Amino acid sequence: MARKGPRIVGRRTTGQNQPRPDGGPQLDVRVIRSNKVSKTHKGGKTMSWSVLVVVGDNKGQVGVGLGKARGIPDAIRKAEDAARKNMFSVEMLGKTIPHEVEGKHGTARVILRPASPGTGVKAGSAVRMCLEALGVHDVLSKCLGSRNGVNIAYATVNAFKELQAPERTASTRGADVAQLVPWLAKARKEEADHA
Numbered sequence: 001m002a003r004k005g006p007r008i009v010g011r012r013t014t015g016q017n018q019p020r021p022d023g024g025p026q027l028d029v030r031v032i033r034s035n036k037v038s039k040t041h042k043g044g045k046t047m048s049w050s051v052l053v054v055v056g057d058n059k060g061q062v063g064v065g066l067g068k069a070r071g072i073p074d075a076i077r078k079a080e081d082a083a084r085k086n087m088f089s090v091e092m093l094g095k096t097i098p099h100e101v102e103g104k105h106g107t108a109r110v111i112l113r114p115a116s117p118g119t120g121v122k123a124g125s126a127v128r129m130c131l132e133a134l135g136v137h138d139v140l141s142k143c144l145g146s147r148n149g150v151n152i153a154y155a156t157v158n159a160f161k162e163l164q165a166p167e168r169t170a171s172t173r174g175a176d177v178a179q180l181v182p183w184l185a186k187a188r189k190e191e192a193d194h195a
Contacts, residue, residue, distance in 0.1 A: 103159025
């Protein structure tokens with residue numbers, strides 16, 4: 001079955017390097033999925049667009065939003081505004097994540113694992129866009145269950161919310177952080193040297 005109409009996916013180029021008119025911070029905006037949807041009325045069908053967008057500052061903050069409108073630009077703008085409202089901070093360790101984590105949404109499951117420097121982002125489309133908008137450069141991922149881009153994106157965001165700093169975990173357990181994570185001191189030193 002052939003698709004009807006254009007499918008917009010990827011990094012948004014319009015207005016990428018221009019400051020926002022409302023004076024907000026410059027953020028990385030990526031369109032994860034666009035879908036043409038219709039609602040049936042008494043007089044016929046009304047066509048509209050549903051767009052999922054991820055917004056991040058590439059420094060540890062990310063948000064996902066869904067927008068729906070008659071036209072694609074309006075849907076992207078609505079989704080971007082929703083994503084900006086849903087932004088939150090994610091715990092990072094240099095350019096990777098501090099520990100392995102699993103996120104779920106519906107029947108979709110996403111597993112994220114930290115990787116050594118130079119590995120790159122080993123991930124599929126929706127997970128990759130979320131990780132790149134966040135600012136992660138070295139990570140391994142695996143998607144299980146549903147392959148729906150919307151569910152995968154929300155599962156990735158739920159995985160981000162589960163991440164915790166090793167120091168916080170050690171204080172919760174009442175253990176010494178050097179004993180719990182022996183390589184942490186070296187990782188924090190490298191993170192300070194790159195900053």
